[in-house]
Amino acid sequence: MANRNDILAKINEWLQPDTFQDYCPNGLQVEGKERVETIVSGVTASQALIDAAIEHNADMILVHHGYFWKGEDQAIRGMKKHRIKKLLSHDINLLAYHLPLDDHPDYGNNRQLADVIGIQNPRPLGGLVWQGELPEPLSVEKFELQMARALHRTPLHVGEGPEKIKTVAWCTGGAQGFINVALDAGVDAYISGEISEPTTHTARECGIHYFAAGHHATERYGVQALGAALAQEFGVSHQFIDCDNPV
Template identity: 80%
Template sequence: MANRQDIISKITEWLQPENFQDYCPNGLQVEGKAEIETIVSGVTASRALIEAAIDANADMILVHHGYFWKGEDQRIQGMKRERLKQLLEHDINLVAYHLPLDDHPEYGNNRQLADVLEIKNPRPLDGLVWQGDLEEAMTPETFNLHLSRKLHREPLQVGEGKSEIRTVAWCTGAAQGFIDKALEAGLDAYISGEISEPTTHTARECGIHYYAAGHHATERYGVQALGAALEKKFGVRHIFIDCDNPV
């Protein structure tokens, strides 16, 4: 068992959220009990995750996508009310880290995705975008199969680039607009979670292979790594719960 503030302080030390201009508050979003024995992690603080965390007797929920996003309706009603009601009734802390978790060089979504996809020499390219190399060159079709097997989701593949892929850039989540950074760096392929209508034309006309591998599918791994690190540091129990999302 560990103290909530000790856990939050350690995550703050690791992720340094104060260095980010984010779209939501990072850290403790909903306060629950002070002593933590079980942490449940997940991608998004959906009702399904909350209910699963209640069943697991969680004291804290750790997510990448929390609440209180800029521009959203501030009223506590409907879906938001039901989520908060469950958290408060069961005295569960909700802790969320968005951009700081994408960016972290060890626990971050981008760094963890590189490990899952077996990308070699992963390193930051520009801002939140990372780059790396394939151990062996793959055809665009073979690379698509590789992504499917590793992420358990078939990506949307577009673009007309080189016959073999050796260098890759990526940014998890809704980062399709960063495809230009991969083009500027002269890389063979770019991966993000989501695709927009203009992304298809950019990939086709500028000669790069693009893979929309799923927002949820590319961002499963940061919270797992962070939760595992907290388990090791504080001796708490950590459980990752994957509430599937096809987007």
């Protein structure tokens, strides 16, 4: 077993959440039991994840997408009430880390995604965007197939870039607006989770391949890496639960 506050202190040491201006509170969002033996991680603190965590007798849930986002209704009612009621009634801690988990050089979603889809020499490009290279140039079709096999989801491809893809920039989640960072860097392709209507025109008219690989699909890996690190550090049990989301 481990102490909840010791776990929080270690994550703060690793992720440095106070250095980020985020859209939600990072860290402990719902307080549960002080002693932690089992951690369940997932992308989003949905009802499905909470129910699965209860089945696994979890003391702590670790997610990328938690609660209390800026601009949302802060009232504890409806869906939010049912989720928080379940957490409190089972004395489960909810920890959420958003931008700090995207950006971390080891446990971050961007760093982990590079390993999953086979990008070499991953490194920050600017802001939250990263860049790297493929081991060898690939056609659009082969690179799309490589991502589909790795993520278990076929990405949406738009744009009219080079015949072969070698250099890549990416940012997980809803980061389609950062395509201009990739364009300024002169890379062959840009990957994020979501796509917006203007993204298609930008990719076509500016000569870059764009892949929308799924918000959920691209952000599965940071919480897994962080949860595994906590398990090793504190000797607790950790399990990642993937609640399917097609977006």
